[in-house]
Amino acid sequence: MEQQLKQLELEALAKIEAASNLKELNEVRVAYLGKKGPITDLLKGMGKLSPEERPKMGALVNTVREHVTEKLETKVAHLEEQAVLEQLEKEAIDVTLPGRPVRVGNRHPLTRVVEEIEDLFLSMGYEIAEGPEVEKDYYNFEALNLPKGHPARDMQDTFYITEETLLRTHTSPVQARTMIEKKGEPFRIICPGKVFRRDNDDATHSHQFMQVEGLVVGENIRMSDLKGTLDIIAKKMFGADREIRLRPSFFPFTEPSVEMDISCFKCGGSGCNVCKHTGWIEILGAGMVHPNVLEMGGYDPKKYSGFAFGIGAERIAMLKYGVEDIRHFYTNDTRFISQFQRTEG
Numbered sequence: 001m002e003q004q005l006k007q008l009e010l011e012a013l014a015k016i017e018a019a020s021n022l023k024e025l026n027e028v029r030v031a032y033l034g035k036k037g038p039i040t041d042l043l044k045g046m047g048k049l050s051p052e053e054r055p056k057m058g059a060l061v062n063t064v065r066e067h068v069t070e071k072l073e074t075k076v077a078h079l080e081e082q083a084v085l086e087q088l089e090k091e092a093i094d095v096t097l098p099g100r101p102v103r104v105g106n107r108h109p110l111t112r113v114v115e116e117i118e119d120l121f122l123s124m125g126y127e128i129a130e131g132p133e134v135e136k137d138y139y140n141f142e143a144l145n146l147p148k149g150h151p152a153r154d155m156q157d158t159f160y161i162t163e164e165t166l167l168r169t170h171t172s173p174v175q176a177r178t179m180i181e182k183k184g185e186p187f188r189i190i191c192p193g194k195v196f197r198r199d200n201d202d203a204t205h206s207h208q209f210m211q212v213e214g215l216v217v218g219e220n221i222r223m224s225d226l227k228g229t230l231d232i233i234a235k236k237m238f239g240a241d242r243e244i245r246l247r248p249s250f251f252p253f254t255e256p257s258v259e260m261d262i263s264c265f266k267c268g269g270s271g272c273n274v275c276k277h278t279g280w281i282e283i284l285g286a287g288m289v290h291p292n293v294l295e296m297g298g299y300d301p302k303k304y305s306g307f308a309f310g311i312g313a314e315r316i317a318m319l320k321y322g323v324e325d326i327r328h329f330y331t332n333d334t335r336f337i338s339q340f341q342r343t344e345g
């Protein structure tokens with residue numbers, strides 16, 4: 001029996017050695033140490049041995065079982081480690097491979113135009129002002145010399161929330177608000193922001209669009225100051241060789257009022273489809289602040305004067321980037337927006 005046990009141990013150890021995976025090892029475990037295995041059989045046969053032999057054989061069986069178990073466990077640990085190493089090898093990351101490109105967004109062309117205008121005016125000592133998009137009728141119209149029932153209100157119909165509250169039709173209410181806030185002190189501001197009108201949407205009109213308002217109030221502010229400032233805007237936005245032209249116009253809050261054209265940047269003034277063969281393109285409304293508006297804002301029109309302008313940001317962006325339909329700005333089609341990536345300047 002002792003001989004038989006030694007033989008079994010050698011066999012089992014050899015099979016463990018030869019096993020090349022966990023499945024084979026498990027088969028060896030079941031075959032030799034399992035309930036139906038030869039070692040268990042031997043233990044069962046112990047009853048037939050003489051009482052003197054029994055403890056010796058019992059100890060021997062246990063030693064064999066321990067050897068086999070130990071060897072099995074060592075081999076299992078080895079195979080598991082092997083498996084982890086193989087997996088690591090297989091899944092190794094090649095850090096020298098080029099990375100997957102990350103899609104980087106870019107600024108919307110309208111944001112870019114507004115920021116360009118802001119930078120220009122900040123560099124000239126202007127402050128940036130803000131005002132509410134849901135505005136009082138008083139600031140949007142009345143404080144701008146447009147009392148209730150004034151016919152010029154028809155030019156800017158809007159969305160009313162109540163009789164007295166509306167979506168602002170232009171950024172000009174910020175003129176009235178800033179004058180009250182500044183309490184008679186001279187100032188220079190620009191105010192970019194969203195405005196709303198009950199206009200039908202088409203290629204050049206939208207019910208919501210952006211304006212940038214400008215307002216300077218102080219002593220001795222003259223029409224020539226306005227003209228010089230507008231000239232700087234035109235050259236900054238459309239190139240150093242742009243000429244400007246002021247045409248008489250009408251706004252109830254400025255007197256005199258003008259509309260500014262720039263010489264066509266495409267044809268240089270000789271006439272093309274961009275300028276509708278006139279050589280000039282209209283880009284903004286402006287004028288000297290009306291004395292009534294100054295007075296309502298708390299400034300003495302005999303001492304103070306001022307100029308103001310209102311730029312349509314979409315109009316500038318359309319001209320600058322050659323966009324033929326204003327609706328492209330609002331549909332959030334990334335194919336449109338991503339075209340402006342390379343013009344970053």
Ligand code: FA5
Pocket residue numbers: 169170171172197199204205206207208209211213251254283284285286287308309310311312313314315326
């Ligand atoms: C005004 O809104 C005046 N507040 C501008 C102003 C300010 C004049 C200060 C004097 C002093 P107007 O209604 O012309 O003016 O609009 C100004 C600009 O907004 C236009 O030149 C145009 O570029 C743009 N605009 C007007 N309506 C629309 C619209 N429906 N969609 C897109 N842009 C528009």
